[in-house]
Amino acid sequence: MPLYWTIDSRKRLFTGVGEGEITFADAISLLEALAGAKALSYRKLFDGRAVQSAMTGDEVLAVCARIRAYHDQASVGALAMxxxxxQTVKFARLLGALATADRPMKLFTSVRQARSWLEHQQPG
Incomplete structure (x- = not known):
């Protein structure tokens, strides 16, 4: 799978990185891991600079629907992408779904800047 992540319950922090082509199954696996670990409220840092989507438009919409369903189930933590x-232009629909939650969210072009911003966000 081209998605890798660490869930640190002590820091209440999810850190993920992607590389290569990401499928619908990959995206759902990541979301299910977050929910299964009860880490939706954790702060999240995801580096997707090396990601290319292999999802169809309908699959992207299904991922958006899953994200919105999680938002309805629990509070979600700050997100630094x-x-x-x-990628920002290409994934505008997905980013819109992520932004619907009542939480801080910001896009970055460097991991250093994203990590610095995220460290100033309140852990969930």
């Missing part, structure tokens, strides 16, 4: 400018 690292990506390229091109």
């Amino acid at each position: 690292v990506g390229t400018q091109e």
Whole structure:
């Protein structure tokens, strides 16, 4: 699987990175791991600069629906996403679903900046 993550319950922090083509199954596995670990309220840092989507438009919509369903179930923690400018445009719909939650969210082009911002956010 091209998604890798660490869930640190002591710091209440999820850190993820992706590389290569991401499928619908990959995205759902990541979301289910977050929910299963009861880490939805944790602060999250995700570096997706090396990710390319292999999802269809309908699959992206299904991922968005799953994200919104999680938002309705529990509070979600701050999110720092690292990506390229091109990815921001390409994944606008998915980013919109992520932004619907009542939580701080910011996009970055460097992990260092994202980590610095996230460290100033309140753990969930």
